[in-house]
Amino acid sequence: MSTILITGCSSGFGLETAKLFLERGWDVIATMRTPNPGLLPASERLRILALDVTDPASIAEAVMSAGPIDVLVNNAGFGAPAPIELTASETVQSLFQTNTIGTLAMVQAILPQMRQRRAGVIVNVTSTVTVKTLPVIGIYRASKAAVNAFTESLSVEMQPFGVRVHIVLPGRSPETRFGENARPHLRGLDDPDYAPLIQQFIRSVQDDTGPVTHASDVAKAVWRAATDPFAPLRIPGGADAELWMAEAGL
Template sequence: MPTILITGCSSGFGLETAKLFLERGWDVIATMRNPDPDLLPLSERLRVLSLDVTDPASIAQAVAAAGRIDVLVNNAGFGAPSPIELTAPETVRSLFETNTIGTLSMVQAVLPQMRRRRAGVVINVTSTVTVKTLPVIGVYRASKAAVNALTESLAVEMEPFGVRVHIVLPGRSPTTRFGQNARPHFRGLDDADYAPMLQQFINSVQDDTGPVTHASDVAEAIWHAATDPSAPLRIPAGADAELWMSEAAL
């Protein structure tokens, strides 16, 4: 069976994707900064590896331990809601180190084996905020938009070598830990000018009414990208993501 390596499997989209591919008979390499095998069902087709996408040595070790990788899913990332004016330089660096450079580093580590085989699939998970302008997530949006641009060029570069490349773009997902993980990075709640704007954003993230994205939507979009050679470059994941993408195309 094919082997898929997924980054950021400790929760949310990555965890759901690992479960889906296991259920459908694939060999799964689920990677996390702090491995916890108990998060996933016991299976001889599952390996849980330690991986920090901001650490070159960790990447090299994980890719070497993984062996053959037929599908790479770059899902690891985090958000940091903050007005651009108030975003700390260290937060900017951390966002780009994880979301952008981490993705690029994983691609560079895995592509050589795919190119040699003239086969493979690279799937980068970004966000529909890259196609819709929103306040207080400008730096996060920029880090993901950079991945979109890299992926678009990568798709052209890899086409002669038989390696498919896709972008999965989730929408708003109140049920994942994205908001919880982002909370330590909030800036502006104590600022009289920015507090209403930031509070409105927090409320919108927590609002589970109307169209939203579920982790299962993202897992299914990744499955589509991994298994369907006719899948498009950009794949929305979630009812709201499909709506935003259709509006952006107008």
């Protein structure tokens, strides 16, 4: 029986991914900062662990409690839309601490056991905003692009050890808490120079016409990464993600 550990399972992509792997017979370790057993169906194959990817002690405790892991999915993260000029230094640090350093810390915590077994899969969930230039989310974009960069190098480093490494890139999803979690960090709506640009960004996020990414799309992309030994390094996580990646030549 294979075991998967997923970060950020309290909503959105992480929650849907946990559900999919449970349905398909895997042992699932669903982690979240504040455990909520009611989010997932009761199962003897499910464990819910507290995990804050910005806290080394929390990571160490979760990894020890988890035991052997066949697949690690780094999904935890958040967004903070604001023009770069107006982004608070605390917000910059928080974005990179969670999205980039937290992901790296989880990789470093789990990778030794995979390397020793000469088997395992690492899946880092980033975003298609990393392949297209967009305003207002520049710092978020940078934090996710950094994950793309180190994941690409990691995939080469792990080849001799039989550990596969993949990046799942979702598009714009109306089913996540990205907007809700990002709203407290929004800056510039009261700035006469930046307000029109920010309002345009908000309209684009709220626009539900055209192709979008559903949480189930991302869960299926993670499933492909976890189970297909011939899956590519980069896997799009939705219909719009496929279009953006094709435009970028990926």
